Amino acid sequence: MDRFNFSKVMSILFVAALLLAGVEVRAQSAERVDLMILGGTVVTMDGRRRVIENGAVAVRGSTIVAVGTRAEVAGRYRARQTVNATGRAVIPGLINTHTHIPMVLFRGIADDMDLNEWLTKFIFPAEAKNVTEEFVRAGTRLGVAEMIRGGTTTYADMYYFEDAIAEETYKAGMRGVLGETIIDFPVPDNKTPKDALAYSERYIKKWKGNELITPALAPHAPYTVATEILQEARKLSDQLGAPLLIHVAETQKEVNDLKASKGDSPMMYLDKIGFLNDRVLAAHTVVLTDAEIDLMKAKNVGAAHCPQSNMKLASGVAPLPKMLAKDIAVGLGTDGAASNNDLNMWEEMDTAAKLHKVFTGDPTVVTALQVFEMATIRGARALKMETTIGSLEVGKLADIAIVDMDGLHQTPMYNIYSHLVYATKASDVRAVIINGKPVMIERKLLTLNEGDIKRDANAFRVRIIESLKN
């Protein structure tokens, strides 16, 4: 081997060594993650409301470890599983802040009637005759399946047999703030409110600390729960650190009745009896004075705005623009499917934005962005979970929906928030990830069996129709 050849060989070896070293350096620097979403428009809902075109999200375990451009993220991580989101929007999973999930089995059982007739002739008898633990489980599976297919990843619930609702929700891989109902009259799972408090304590202790389920207390409303029971519920909430879900000021009649019986409107009354704090989530809040909105702000009380239910039951229009002006932690809720008649957060967003425009006569109130905030980060605030969910940020839990943005009904697109609120439908949601785990991919549910769910629901339908004949 002559000098020329030797130096040539050494050069080649040197370059080869460099290349190998380079490969090794890259392999070491590409951190392993469990899941990467690549491409698409990442709508972060972070503090700066960043929208990242051709973005990416990396997830390790239950947690988001990177959010950025595809180039930034894909270079730094190697994933066990990747989801292609090209041409789609990657958004925080939607948060439904008020439901009675098993009532989905009563979807459309009675409509277009007086509230009293609706409740006393249909809903109450149907519940009294049908609500069992088995009913609640079937209804929860159906409701959770519908919500996941619409991109909802967290829901707040108030119903009976809430422990069974928690079990079904956990099995489906869904996140929930699930409150056991406490009410003064006998209900399917508890004969007295004291029984319901005891049930709640056992239930909360069982689930406390669960990664998906936040067990909660759900005293029904100021007009259906005695003062001392409300106070005991608050005490239990303090002891166990559990949220308090409650209906407040849904109708003018409720306000009038409470003023007559307690001398105060509902929110004021709840404050006077020492009920309000930042663990309270008040559903509906249709009839509120400015002073009550200030009170909610001072006590950091969350609210669940349910425009479609309030419209369908003719309850009234909540003062949402005022609540937003005061920066109240107000989320959106579908309410139970018996008064909506679906669990569709997209229609709830669309309706919320439009309703307040016509009701105030001002097309600039309640913008698409504000409504999308209510369905995500502000909804998380309503649940006091804004440090863990509601936006796509490093360190937050990976609750994510991937949404088609190129349907004919979405073409062309000028503004992402406008399109999410006014043009996108639940059926455009393609994939859903909750707590880092895919629960729907390409519209196929991974944790629930649609056929079984429908079969069970239809079996209950037959029983329910039969039960109302008597």
Place this chain on the structure above:
Amino acid sequence: MDRFNFSKVMSILFVAALLLAGVEVRAQSAERVDLMILGGTVVTMDGRRRVIENGAVAVRGSTIVAVGTRAEVAGRYRARQTVNATGRAVIPGLINTHTHIPMVLFRGIADDMDLNEWLTKFIFPAEAKNVTEEFVRAGTRLGVAEMIRGGTTTYADMYYFEDAIAEETYKAGMRGVLGETIIDFPVPDNKTPKDALAYSERYIKKWKGNELITPALAPHAPYTVATEILQEARKLSDQLGAPLLIHVAETQKEVNDLKASKGDSPMMYLDKIGFLNDRVLAAHTVVLTDAEIDLMKAKNVGAAHCPQSNMKLASGVAPLPKMLAKDIAVGLGTDGAASNNDLNMWEEMDTAAKLHKVFTGDPTVVTALQVFEMATIRGARALKMETTIGSLEVGKLADIAIVDMDGLHQTPMYNIYSHLVYATKASDVRAVIINGKPVMIERKLLTLNEGDIKRDANAFRVRIIESLKN
């Protein structure tokens, strides 16, 4: 051959002859039709509002020749093509009574702003700089495709280059009542209202008698068209038997302005100048007195109620319960997609039913059935086409939508009208037949190319964004 064998052979021949004769008799009695829809729940919207379980519809050419149970219809007809509707609803194609179809290319271009700002900073400049015949054609294809995918089979339109809209609509196999806009200022296709009247005359004569297209005149509104032009439009309508589409009383400001300039509110003014008759379709009619509703009834003026557009632009809430109480021929309209932001009749139905409940405080006003009537047979009445479309009846044109009823969001079902209005989505529409011809089967468009439509729309999107930068 012995006697025994002979009689045996004769018997066999006799039976064979009988069988052959029988077959022939059956073949003669089984009338040939072009299309049969078999199975499913047929929601006829006929005079008796019959709902036929396990029903069938037979179509010959463009016309419905039988509606009944599957057993009745399938035995009597033999079809060239059958569509299986088992487990689905078979409904009259929906009728969208107010659109500006090519504005779908401005979908979401500007939202949540003052009406004047929206019009003068976005819509008018965008139209002035972009609306060409080519634009109108691309927008029509996009809008018609979106509507067909949502089960709409007839639409009423007011825009420019309406002859091109008619051509694209006809090519797509869609039914339309298509009005050329007449307005006092220069617009993309006509410099003066006289030019527009001349255009209209040529256009109407060209299309008059077409099986799908009803050419119409569309004087924009009482406040944008001079009295004598309105009167000339009415005269031309009389001569040619063409519908008159017009915006009336969309906002309180319009009413105030017209009272100041003409001394009358819009509907009263239109009557005084001799404009109103049964060929008039008045869109919006948000601000109406009781006397004006009576006037509409007396003159058989149709109305197009557009709740979502009226909400989004904060125009107000039309007195729909009063209009229905007087049996006004009022249909539903989406308005243009720039103010909605879609052409979705299902959300329009859902919103119409809910809005009037909360606005009147009465959950019994505007029922699901009434809203579904508005989207079908009452919408047909608004267009004065109730003898040919709007219900599934023998002798009517075969405009039919076949809709899934077993989605998770539709489970369980108690009442078909409730489910159609409150639970069913545009994405549940599986097949659409217009004038006897399938235009969508299993969500695949047969007369339009989705890829081409999106490509063309997105090309216009780039141009539109560029045009608004100056």
